[in-house]
Amino acid sequence: MTYVYDGTFSGFLCCVYESYVNREDPLFFRTPEEGELTLLPERQVFTDPAHWTRVYDSLDRRISPTARRLVEDGFLTCMEERERALLELIRLGYEAGPSVTRRLQDERVYRVFRAVRALRNEAEQYRGFVRFSEFDGMLAGEIEPKNRVLSLIAPFFHARLCGETFLLFDRTHREALLHSGGRWRILADVSFQMERADERERQYRQLWTRFYDTVAIAQRENPVCRRTHMPKRFWDQLTELQPENRVTPSSPASGRSPAVPAGRSVPGIPPVPGRTAPGSDPGNSAGG
Amino acid sequence: MDLMEKLTILSAAARYDAACTSSGVKRGPAAGGIGAAADMGCCHSFSADGRCISLLKVLMTNACAYDCRYCVNRRSNDVPRAAFTPRELAELTIGFYRRNYIEGLFLSSAVLRDPDYTVERMVETLRILRYEYHFNGYIHAKAIPGADPALLEIMGRLCDRMSVNIELPSEAGLNLLAPDKSRQAIFGPMGQIRDGITENRDAVARYRHAPRFVPAGQATQMIIGATPETDLQILRLSQGLYDRYRLKRVFYSAYVPVVENTLLPALDTKPPLLREHRLYQADWLLRFYGFRAEELLDEENTQLDIRLDPKCCWALRHPDFFPVDVQTADYRTLLRVPGVGVRSAKRIVSVRRTGFLRFEDLKKLGVVLKRAQYFLLCSGRAAPGLRMGEDTARRALLRLEAPSGCAGEQMSFFAPCER
Numbered sequence: 126m127t128y129v130y131d132g133t134f135s136g137f138l139c140c141v142y143e144s145y146v147n148r149e150d151p152l153f154f155r156t157p158e159e160g161e162l163t164l165l166p167e168r169q170v171f172t173d174p175a176h177w178t179r180v181y182d183s184l185d186r187r188i189s190p191t192a193r194r195l196v197e198d199g200f201l202t203c204m205e206e207r208e209r210a211l212l213e214l215i216r217l218g219y220e221a222g223p224s225v226t227r228r229l230q231d232e233r234v235y236r237v238f239r240a241v242r243a244l245r246n247e248a249e250q251y252r253g254f255v256r257f258s259e260f261d262g263m264l265a266g267e268i269e270p271k272n273r274v275l276s277l278i279a280p281f282f283h284a285r286l287c288g289e290t291f292l293l294f295d296r297t298h299r300e301a302l303l304h305s306g307g308r309w310r311i312l313a314d315v316s317f318q319m320e321r322a323d324e325r326e327r328q329y330r331q332l333w334t335r336f337y338d339t340v341a342i343a344q345r346e347n348p349v350c351r352r353t354h355m356p357k358r359f360w361d362q363l364t365e366l367q368p369e370n371r372v373t374p375s376s377p378a379s380g381r382s383p384a385v386p387a388g389r390s391v392p393g394i395p396p397v398p399g400r401t402a403p404g405s406d407p408g409n410s411a412g413g
Numbered sequence: 414m415d416l417m418e419k420l421t422i423l424s425a426a427a428r429y430d431a432a433c434t435s436s437g438v439k440r441g442p443a444a445g446g447i448g449a450a451a452d453m454g455c456c457h458s459f460s461a462d463g464r465c466i467s468l469l470k471v472l473m474t475n476a477c478a479y480d481c482r483y484c485v486n487r488r489s490n491d492v493p494r495a496a497f498t499p500r501e502l503a504e505l506t507i508g509f510y511r512r513n514y515i516e517g518l519f520l521s522s523a524v525l526r527d528p529d530y531t532v533e534r535m536v537e538t539l540r541i542l543r544y545e546y547h548f549n550g551y552i553h554a555k556a557i558p559g560a561d562p563a564l565l566e567i568m569g570r571l572c573d574r575m576s577v578n579i580e581l582p583s584e585a586g587l588n589l590l591a592p593d594k595s596r597q598a599i600f601g602p603m604g605q606i607r608d609g610i611t612e613n614r615d616a617v618a619r620y621r622h623a624p625r626f627v628p629a630g631q632a633t634q635m636i637i638g639a640t641p642e643t644d645l646q647i648l649r650l651s652q653g654l655y656d657r658y659r660l661k662r663v664f665y666s667a668y669v670p671v672v673e674n675t676l677l678p679a680l681d682t683k684p685p686l687l688r689e690h691r692l693y694q695a696d697w698l699l700r701f702y703g704f705r706a707e708e709l710l711d712e713e714n715t716q717l718d719i720r721l722d723p724k725c726c727w728a729l730r731h732p733d734f735f736p737v738d739v740q741t742a743d744y745r746t747l748l749r750v751p752g753v754g755v756r757s758a759k760r761i762v763s764v765r766r767t768g769f770l771r772f773e774d775l776k777k778l779g780v781v782l783k784r785a786q787y788f789l790l791c792s793g794r795a796a797p798g799l800r801m802g803e804d805t806a807r808r809a810l811l812r813l814e815a816p817s818g819c820a821g822e823q824m825s826f827f828a829p830c831e832r
């Protein structure tokens with residue numbers, strides 16, 4: 126049996142409802158747009174608020190809030206046969222009760238646990254790796270995640286940029302997180318094109334790229350460690366790794382030099398007042 | 414001088430400071446302001462050396478009145494000097510923060526004129542950030558040894574974390590290489606910050622809106638490999654700092670030779686990265702695994718084994734402690750098993766209530782079986798096909814550490830970053 130539903134989370138919960146009402150065990154799930162040809166009989170599942178709220182409440186009541194969150198997050202992952210895996214988990218949960226989320230020995234639980242762990246890890250990575258650009262006071266950024274992380278990272282960006290208007294576009298799933306007036310929502314089926322950066326924006330990108338290059342210690346270079354923490358799939362979204370943001374240093378005080386800047390004062394840099402600080406007496410200040 | 418040049422000079426001068434985390438304080442947004450702080454911190458990027466970039470790490474100025482031998486910014490070194498004005502640094506921080514480049518600001522400084530003047534300029538920067546931009550993100554500030562305690566008090570109310578660098582693990586080393594800094598000048602402010610935090614905890618317990626003082630605690634850093642201290646001395650020092658000064662973190666920084674001096678290792682010396690890595694591992698054992706420095710090292714073994722991590726070393730020296738049964742051992746015992754970490758130990762304790770654990774289940778819980786198999790029993794049995802004996806275990810564990818047989822030059826060190 127194949128279930129055809131609208132692709133939303135509430136739609137999926139209605140599938141769970143239907144499978145119980147009709148005593149069916151659907152093997153495949155698809156949306157009407159995914160015109161897969163199967164020989165199995167199909168059932169059209171309509172999204173009915175009465176049906177999905179009933180299933181949703183039962184997850185909390187009959188299993189546990191942890192299990193409900195696992196199902197909710199599981200639906201956002203890119204796990205293979207996602208709906209089928211979640212349906213099996215829910216069925217097991219109804220039988221086993223709250224302990225189901227601890228049963229990692231069980232492959233049916235572990236599969237979802239692993240996918241959700243990957244989703245949450247990716248969300249954590251994107252909290253750091255999102256880069257915004259400013260256009261007329263508004264911020265915009267693009268990401269390319271494997272999982273649908275937007276709803277997981279939204280509270281984080283809401284907290285730190287609460288007064289800002291920003292848009293974060295998910296290229297993989299064509300969704301966008303829109304934040305304005307202190308509220309956020311996620312829009313589906315969006316197309317988005319980044320505008321060209323203005324002078325001020327370019328300057329910030331260049332400053333950041335320079336900082337990034339300068340702060341590395343050449344004698345400790347460790348490309349494997351960098352790739353482990355920041356895998357290459359993120360690199361084309363990171364401002365500091367785009368060659369066009371790298372301006373050639375105008376002075377020998379370049380951060381690319383291996384250790385100390387070449388040891389000569391740069392013409393045009395006036396000595397900072399108090400450079401040799403004749404007035405300071407280290408012996409005295411040590412006592413304070 | 415334009416902003417680009419200043420940023421280049423002042424971030425290059427700050428890059429040897431390892432303490433760049435943004436953890437330890439949780440704070441929601443401020444009304445009409447910008448920023449928040451997440452409890453577990455956040456890494457925004459990783460530089461070419463694999464270290465986490467979380468904060469905009471700069472010096473207020475690199476023009477220094479002191480002449481510490483190991484330091485690039487010392488008075489007698491002929492390098493370009495620069496200084497940020499408080500306002501331009503605050504503006505730069507906000508510009509970076511809005512674009513999600515950083516989690517906040519890490520502000521240190523060379524001693525410009527005298528310690529008090531230096532701290533005043535730093536405080537002014539923090540004041541602009543906190544009171545003009547209403548910035549609620551993370552700020553880490555260095556306490557400048559020798560500054561007026563009243564100024565440090567003000568600074569502590571504006572920032573989240575403060576640190577005083579120990580610089581060198583012993584007083585002898587300090588006298589030799591940093592003649593302008595005394596032990597007293599370092600431990601004085603450290604004690605002041607500790608007492609301030611304790612006092613503030615009382616105040617916050619009594620009045621909910623009491624202003625917070627250094628809510629993310631204090632940290633310090635020491636340079637490894639510039640002076641001849643042993644690992645035992647270093648770990649004892651760290652342990653003392655955690656116990657007596659209640660520090661949140663001690664950072665270790667492998668000495669990178671940047672300055673030519675007869676008192677220092679030669680310029681072509683490689684930074685002792687593997688030793689630094691082992692010290693961090695031992696440091697983790699002190700903070701999260703319930704080990705004491707005396708358990709890891711003693712007067713006969715004063716150096717950590719470079720070839721094997723300290724937990725494995727301890728386990729091999731204590732065959733009487735093992736094997737441990739996963740089903741019955743308590744949490745603290747599980748933590749002592751090589752290959753079992755804090756997370757996997759917690760998972761074991763939770764999952765074993767629902768049924769017996771097999772070796773293949775342990776793998777799913779995040780246990781590194783390659784190490785743990787020599788020390789664990791499942792349902793009273795050792796891992797299938799495992800030949801036991803102290804020497805087999807030692808040889809197998811050594812092989813895991815250096816697969817190519819070399820001294821581990823190619824190993825990937827974890828970045829001394831979050832958590």
